[in-house]
Amino acid sequence: MKAAWWVALKEIVSTWRDRRTIRNVLLLPLLLMPLFMYGPTAFLGKMEESSKASVQKVGVCDLPPQLTKLLEKYRLEPVEVADAPRAVSEEQVDAALCRQGDKYVIYSEEAAKPIKVGFVVAKVRQALDAYEQRLVAARLRQAGLSDEVLHPFVVKEEDLSPKQAKSAGVLGGMTPYFLMLFIMMGAMTVVIDATAGEKEKGTLEVLLAAPVSHLQIAAGKLLAGLVYAIMTSVSGLVGILLGAYYTAKFTKGSEMAQIGGSINLGPAGLGYLLVTALLYAAMITALLLAVGLYARSYKEAQTYISPLYMVLILPMLVLMFAADYLQNALWLYAVPVFNVYLAIDQVIKGQVQPLAQLVCWATTALAVLLTLYWAARNFSSESVLFRN
């Protein structure tokens, strides 16, 4: 298999010298992932803090004085308005609260400005809740009853999930998706150039006329794709972890800091993750090799691979929301792509089921062999190589 190694080395060096590839595949995930994942969270956190601290104008009409005072307590400035809907639509106030008989109506344009107005509406609701509680307490006292009438028992929730699952948060939920996405991105970088790119430049014919088996050529290109798939995913994951670290540091103590979460894999978890990621990277690279060879140019390869990209992303998107329900369906660990997502999800949440992991590895390994065989066949297929 020496020849396969030489082919891999050629692809690795050639790709490494393409500065655009290195920038797009290795540096951008590292720099952008923290911004994409935690930028909005940190921004929202800051907005919430500033909204809590500052005073916003709220239109009021026919409110009891006690409620008006409560609004002030929640850092709102009540402004008497005659026409509340108009005052809101003309932006004289951020929201308005009016009493209509025994009904209180909150006017706002929350759907149009969900964040800015949303915070104000939340304050108005808090003030209303507090006012309601005061009224109820007063009426209970008048009737000679205690507060306990309304609260006959206490509810306490205890989450028995493993510590890892509890701490994973958003980070844990997104990691399988991004890991699989980065693997695909890294493999694509090498594979399109190594198949359709070589065809377009007229170098593939010479390579195939060298005394090397086409299986070795396919294996070499697969190895190179694998190297970049792993490098890209490591770069992306480091970006995510860096983002998580700095967001936690800068938003320490706030609710937002807990949303990000953290991942703590032991040596065994890391081992499970590595095997699964490597097998998935090999499968994706071989699949892209087989498909990329059909294209006659770099551009044509992109048109073939884009739909494939969508097909591969779909299960990931479904599982992002449905993994909880499907985690115990053993048969799903035999379905390529689905199985990898679920297997990684298990590891991140510290809920590894060895049998499920084994089924995932066995079926993915089988898929690697089949796709590699398909790719090697395409390297020998004149109808694929010399398609006009």
Next chain:
Amino acid sequence: MAPPAEVGQTLVEASGLRKSYGKTAALRGVSFAVGAGEVFGLLGPNGAGKTTTLRILATLIRPDAGGAQVAGYDVAASPLAVRAHLGIVNGGMGLYERLTGREILTFFARFYGLEGDELAERIAWVDETLGIGPALDRQVREMSSGMIQKVIVARAIIHKPQVLLLDEATRGLDVFARRALLDFVGNYREQGKAVVYSTHVLPEAEEVCDRVGFLHEGRMLFIGTIDEAIERYDTDSLERAFIAAAKEVRA
């Protein structure tokens, strides 16, 4: 590397090659032989079947019928042995843009078992033979077209193949690079190698080929020396002889 072939020994033999792409027949029973120390011109217009013939010899495609041998090895039964004994250059061929000339030569040479001192000596030999010079340590994207062509030829002969297949090899070359290539083909013949020189530029073939084959619409119309072709079709040039042969078949 195989021992040098004796002059006249057959190194390429194609017999009754047939090949179709769907309903289009590219080759309709093509036969010819090329001996050691000979440049054989495979002549014909675009679409005559020249590239298909060379691809069969290079084991890149399989014939529907007929067979071929290169350096004594059957293209269907021993493709790896065939590939080990031939070099290939075609006009549309490129190189790996981000590798240097030396890296490209090393990459291909290793497939032929060349490593260490032997590899260094061989690179020095192609440098001396073709005058590659600074292109050896320059990435392809920084080379001129003439330099690129030299590296392409160097890559094809780094293992000193017994058979060299040239397919429209002068396409797109400037006058200096073209001259250098034609001179090289003449020299390579002197080393006892067989060269199959495929082109549609007949004056070029007149200059460099010992024998020629007229390939037209997948059929071999004539095989012989240039003088024999001119005499056979009673003309004053190879080009006119080819046109006469094509008209004869149509008639």
